[in-house]
Amino acid sequence: MSKTLAVNAGSSSLKWQLFDMPEEHVIAKGIFERIGLQNSLSTVKFGGETHEREIDIADHGQAVMLLMDELIHFNLIHDFRDITGVGHRVVAGGEFFNASTIVTPEVLEKIKSISGLAPLHNPANVLGIEAFQALLPDALAVAVFDTAFHTTMPEEAYRYPIPTKYYKDYAVRKYGAHGTSHMYVAHEAAKVLGKPLSELKLITAHIGNGASITAIKGGKSIDTSMGFTPLAGVMMGTRSGDLDASIIPYLLKNCPDLESAQQLIDEFNNKSGILGVSELSSDMRDLWAAVDEGNSKAILAYKMFVDRLKKFIAQYFGVLNGADALVFTAGIGENDTDVRSDVVGGLSWFGMEIVPELNVRGADGIISTPESKVKVLVIPTNEELMIARDVEKLKVEH
Numbered sequence: 391m392s393k394t395l396a397v398n399a400g401s402s403s404l405k406w407q408l409f410d411m412p413e414e415h416v417i418a419k420g421i422f423e424r425i426g427l428q429n430s431l432s433t434v435k436f437g438g439e440t441h442e443r444e445i446d447i448a449d450h451g452q453a454v455m456l457l458m459d460e461l462i463h464f465n466l467i468h469d470f471r472d473i474t475g476v477g478h479r480v481v482a483g484g485e486f487f488n489a490s491t492i493v494t495p496e497v498l499e500k501i502k503s504i505s506g507l508a509p510l511h512n513p514a515n516v517l518g519i520e521a522f523q524a525l526l527p528d529a530l531a532v533a534v535f536d537t538a539f540h541t542t543m544p545e546e547a548y549r550y551p552i553p554t555k556y557y558k559d560y561a562v563r564k565y566g567a568h569g570t571s572h573m574y575v576a577h578e579a580a581k582v583l584g585k586p587l588s589e590l591k592l593i594t595a596h597i598g599n600g601a602s603i604t605a606i607k608g609g610k611s612i613d614t615s616m617g618f619t620p621l622a623g624v625m626m627g628t629r630s631g632d633l634d635a636s637i638i639p640y641l642l643k644n645c646p647d648l649e650s651a652q653q654l655i656d657e658f659n660n661k662s663g664i665l666g667v668s669e670l671s672s673d674m675r676d677l678w679a680a681v682d683e684g685n686s687k688a689i690l691a692y693k694m695f696v697d698r699l700k701k702f703i704a705q706y707f708g709v710l711n712g713a714d715a716l717v718f719t720a721g722i723g724e725n726d727t728d729v730r731s732d733v734v735g736g737l738s739w740f741g742m743e744i745v746p747e748l749n750v751r752g753a754d755g756i757i758s759t760p761e762s763k764v765k766v767l768v769i770p771t772n773e774e775l776m777i778a779r780d781v782e783k784l785k786v787e788h
């Protein structure tokens with residue numbers, strides 16, 4: 391038995407889960423928030439208890455040090471060497487990585503070199519990897535890429551219809567994201583449906599703060615809504631999703647507040663989506679509170695959100711030429727019963743119908759009627775487990 395950490399490092403946060411492998415038993419999990427800011431917060435959960443601690447954490451290195459101290463303090467490990475593997479979520483793997491990979495100095499350099507493909511995420515993922523390598527040099531470090539699952543997309547799906555030189559010389563193409571989650575829920579959906587994944591056509595909808603829709607045929611991603619970066623596709627918490635690229639030079643020319651294309655892209659990444667339209671919050675729960683009060687901006691943001699989801703899902707019925715099931719997952723997909731019923735209700739022509747009594751918060755499994763031609767499922771995602779499994783696999787092969 392060995393212990394494996396699954397790590398998801400963001401720019402100011404670091405989520406972790408400690409597993410006993412290969413038993414897949416979760417020993418503990420937690421999150422560091424507000425790293426680099428004042429009043430950083432560490433939360434550790436195990437055995438039904440939650441331990442919170444407010445403490446200033448300057449950087450990811452200090453967060454990892456604190457994590458190790460806490461794991462020892464709570465008797466969850468006895469020695470740093472108990473942890474034999476650390477799996478890191480890395481958002482962009484570009485065309486380099488079609489599977490999870492042991493982190494070598496060369497691999498780390500490649501991940502850094504493609505930071506432009508996920509500017510919000512890859513630099514933070516690298517900080518996480520380096521912080522753990524410094525403290526746990528003997529543990530096997532593995533990078534698990536959000537893009538790897540999508541490397542099976544056919545060229546007609548991943549290429550943009552722009553001059554070929556931009557693909558050949560600059561690697562501009564669709565890479566997608568959330569691959570680990572789409573792959574996990576596809577496997578779980580096949581179990582629930584009682585059919586081999588190789589025989590299924592699925593549309594998976596990962597709808598959290600970030601959101602993406604994927605068309606999966608025989609277990610392989612054949613199209614997905616995110617693009618060159620995680621900015622593309624459906625409307626999200628703070629991201630615009632798809633836009634007409636002509637907006638960029640137009641606004642740069644006409645809007646005096648804007649000084650650079652980068653500034654505008656930051657607006658599209660961080661200040662758009664539900665936040666930009668509602669002018670209130672990026673969080674769906676806050677949006678609902680405002681919708682319930684009749685706030686017109688919040689109502690518009692909600693309608694736009696559902697509209698974009700319906701369009702992408704409808705598109706993938708076309709890409710797949712029909713589907714066996716639509717699968718909802720992630721924060722909104724798992725919990726928001728209205729989003730599910732509005733999306734499915736608006737696509738009833740495709741042969742989907744939800745049973746209202748089954749469409750409850752935290753549902754797990756089929757929520758559609760027996761007559762529904764396309765089954766509708768809710769599957770809680772578990773990217774951490776997928777990461778731990780990949781570490782285990784590479785440990786065995788190592």
Ligand code: ADP
Nearest residue numbers: 597598599600672673674675720721722725726
């Ligand atoms: P990410 O991992 O991309 O940060 P999550 O998958 O955790 O995001 O999803 C966060 C989103 O899920 C937020 O918009 C949050 O409001 C929403 N969410 C969580 N719980 C609920 C709920 N009970 N009802 C509606 N939305 C919810």
